[in-house]
Amino acid sequence: MKLFVPGDAAAVAVGADEIAEALSAAGFAVVRNGSRGMFWLEPLVEAVIPAGRIGYGPVTLEDVPGLIAALHGDGAHALRLGDPEQIPFLKNQTRLTFARCGIVDPRSLDDYVAHGGYAGLRKAVALGAAGTVEEVLQSGLRGRGGAGFPTGIKWKTVAATAAAQKYIVCNADEGDSGTFSDRMIMEGDPFVLVEGMTIAGYATGATKGYIYTRSEYPHAIAMFNAAIRTARAAGYLGGNVAGAGFAFDIELRAGAGAYVCGEETALLESIEGKRGQVRPKPPLPAHQGLFGLPTVINNVISLATVPTVLANGAGAYKNFGMGRSRGTMPIQLAGNVRHGGLYETAFGVTLGELVQTIGGGTLTGRPVRAVQVGGPLGAYFPPALFDTPFDYEAFAAKDGLIGHGGVVVFDDTVDMAEQARFAMQFCAIESCGKCTPCRIGAVRGAETIGKIMQGREVAKNRALLIDLCQTMKLGSLCALGGFTPYPVMSAITHFAEDFARSPLPVAAE
Ligand SMILES: Cc1cc2nc3c(=O)[nH]c(=O)nc-3n(C[C@H](O)[C@H](O)[C@H](O)COP(=O)(O)O)c2cc1C
Ligand code: SF4
Structure with missing residues (x-):
């Protein structure tokens, strides 16, 4: 019997290599395919039967003897998922760019x-x-x-x-x-x-x-x-x-x-x-x-x-898409999300559908508080903006960006002032050093947010931070310095309460 066991790094990270070896040693013909992009089911083993493919997952090494017995028998097993393409996460996608991923042998x-x-x-x-x-x-x-x-x-x-x-x-x-x-x-x-x-x-x-x-x-x-x-x-x-x-x-x-x-x-x-x-x-x-x-x-x-x-x-x-965003986008759901993975769909799906319906909310089961879209230079969106459609212009209109399609979910334990400081720290570390607003501004930005977090002259430092963001946005040579203000300003705008720290006692100033 032919089996597919993903060789994708995300599957390998949770033990796919060992499972492939064990199944191979048991006499199965194992193909190392790409991932279907349903990471919570990895390692997802697929068995080829006359009617198509049957998925089992997530498979651990301890499950392998039972799985082998099932594959030699009637196929019944607690981890049996049926046809992977009928799993709603995969079934509801429009796979154009990823049409073959997980299906073909990538070496052939x-x-x-x-x-x-x-x-x-x-x-x-x-x-x-x-x-x-x-x-x-x-x-x-x-x-x-x-x-x-x-x-x-x-x-x-x-x-x-x-x-x-x-x-x-x-x-x-x-x-x-x-x-x-x-x-x-x-x-x-x-x-x-x-x-x-x-x-x-x-x-x-x-x-x-x-x-x-x-x-x-x-x-x-x-x-x-x-x-x-x-x-x-x-x-x-x-x-x-x-x-x-x-x-x-x-x-x-x-x-x-x-x-x-x-x-x-x-x-x-x-x-x-x-x-x-x-x-x-x-x-x-x-x-x-x-x-x-x-x-x-x-x-x-x-x-x-x-x-x-x-x-x-x-x-x-x-024919797919909305406005000037045509075709499909392979959206990547990550962070604190129940169903993380790759979801290719036409532009126009809302952020709320992506996070709550498709992603299934947070993995911790706590309420979603913030979602960062578009990588480290992308804005943080609160649930109040979940009606925003995935579209270049719609995100820009809300001071955000869709970037490379990364969606990182945070629950209600996140400290948004800390996230804003992290954005500045990231920029300071990754800056190429060519222009001053980014090279110096990011360091000063991280320091200023640190002062706000300590409750030191909060109103004054908040105004200084907003001014600094404006300088970085307008004066940086590239988008690293120019877009770092987006996560920072979105945190200040949508999560203002996290910046309203109580003032320090005078003696500590
Ligand atoms: C700091 C920074 C990092 C970037 N990183 C990437 C990256 O990892 N991959 C990428 O394709 N584009 C990245 N870009 C965008 C590229 O500069 C460029 O726009 C892109 O490669 C053009 O290809 P496209 O038109 O197909 O998107 C980055 C831009 C900036 C400012
Ligand atoms: S904004 Fe771009 S060019 Fe300027 S220092 Fe930062 S990384 Fe370099």
Whole structure:
């Protein structure tokens, strides 16, 4: 009998390797698939039966003998979940980018092709380079790394810039708190990213691609490097890609895990072997990027979405979503949440639905007090704003951002002044040091919040903090310093009571 046991780092972290070994030793054919993204069920073992797949989870090593007996018998077991795709968390999703994740064997190019892989590249070649750029433009796809810039416009700029060499850079640094969608794609369906980067190369005339990720992602690095080698051996990378008469190849670079190296220009510096410091813009990377040459920089999810956009057509993709946020977003539910994991759905779902209905509220069972959306630079939303739809503009209108789609849940024991101080401390530690508002401002910000927490001259320090946030917002060179005020100001605005500390006795001042 064939079994699937995820090799995804999140499953491995809770014992999937040992379970795979034990099941293998018992004579089962074990495939290490990606995760389905239902982390509370990991390790989720799936058995292939004539009718489809049957899931069991979360499986511990102690459960394995009983599971083996069940698999040799009628399949009945206390951990039996039935068809994983009928579990509401998975069933209610719209999986376009993650269509194959958890289903295919991520090491098998044949499996990828059998599940519709490379249909996007075939379509691109049929449309021609300019037609491909136009299709991506028409789909309304916006960058999933954080800024939400239209992917097609970026590609058009690079395509229109003449140069002997151009580059595709895939941003797989994934530094945002509570995010893991890039990692899941690299580990669970790496060929879709190889295909997306290849289409980007074809469309813009770039022959070389770099993927930049962090050394904290060893499983993703191993899996993606294996995919590059396999694709190259099969002629999907190299001098004549898929016999279509164009060249493209990919190299992976692992950084040391600095948050600022996810910022596109610092990332370019890092690939070039320099210290990860932000470059002023202009020039835009599309004009002068890697090694001073025209470069497309896109997030993993932006690029991994391109094959489905091409294969099914821009219109099909654009049909999902709301307003200017078209298509689907792989949202990542994390923190103190009962059903944490990856939930891909069309833009427009409300924050409340995500946290309370889909996520099932907090894991501790206490009331939700705050939700941080969009990583460490994202605003904290109180339940009063849970009617906000997941949409770039709707979040911006409430002084927030959706960023890379990370949603981190906190219960009513959270101290929001402490969270605000943490935002400043994070910025101080991760600052590249290039500009003063961020380098100095973050240190002063953390100190000032510390004084408020001690009850020292609260009103004066609160006003000073708000003024400092304004300076950082307007005067920073990049979004690290420029957006750190968002978590801080949202904490002050929505959780003002946490900043109203009682004054210290005079003697302690
Ligand atoms: C401090 C900082 C960190 C960032 N980290 C990431 C990251 O880890 N991954 C990412 O894709 N984009 C990150 N970005 C956004 C990138 O600068 C850039 O907008 C993105 O790679 C563009 O790709 P996209 O258009 O496909 O989103 C970061 C930006 C800043 C300011
Ligand atoms: S805002 Fe911070 S991280 Fe960005 S360039 Fe300035 S010092 Fe560097």
